[in-house]
Amino acid sequence: MPSLVTENPAAPSELAAAHFTKRLSLETDCWDVHETLKSGAQDFILLDVRGPAAFARGHLPGALNLPHGKITERRMVDWPDGTLFVVYCAGPHCNGADRAALRLARIGRPVKLMIGGITGWIDEGFALECET
Template identity: 70%
Template sequence: MPSPVAAIPAAAPEEAAAHFARRLALETDCADVHAALRAGAADFVLLDVRGPGAFARSHVPGAVNLPHARIDAAALEAWPAETLFVAYCAGPHCNGADRAALRLARLGRRVKLMLGGMTGWADEGFAFAEGAG
């Protein structure tokens, strides 16, 4: 009798490759964002999509505060159309980043989620910034 892991056969390698490539096209993680920011190689705009109060208390250094409910065409005029946005919120218990990503995509913008959000950033031991700006 197979284990619970093997009871359902694994996908074919081609199917698995397509699946994981698709996920990576939609998501990034805190470590990759941190590495890009630290190297000065951020080729994206990091959006903290929580409210201004939460952002002022603590946020990822270099992030721009744009609450998901305020994302519209006018709010995005400051960035070129080809800009890649990386959205994050409080963490896995919050769907603010998903809401932001949906709005951005519907506005024709490129977007990825930063998995883990603030919780993931803290779990990695990375420093936070404070203040509104």
């Protein structure tokens, strides 16, 4: 009798590779963002899509605050076409980053969601910046 893990066979390698490639084209994680920020080789705009009060209490270093409901084509003209945006919100219990990513994608902007959000960032032991 197969276990709960093996009762559904693993996908063929080609299908698994396509699946995980697609996921990585849509998502990044806290560690990769942190390492990129630390290296000084940031090639994306980091958007905290929570409200201003939450942003002021603590956000990722260098993040810009742009609540997901304020992402519009007109607002995004400040950045050249092709600019990659990495969006995050409070964490896995919040869909603000998904909403932001959807808005950006609908206006033709490249976007990745940072999985884990603030919760994941803190879980990794990384520091937040606070507004003073």
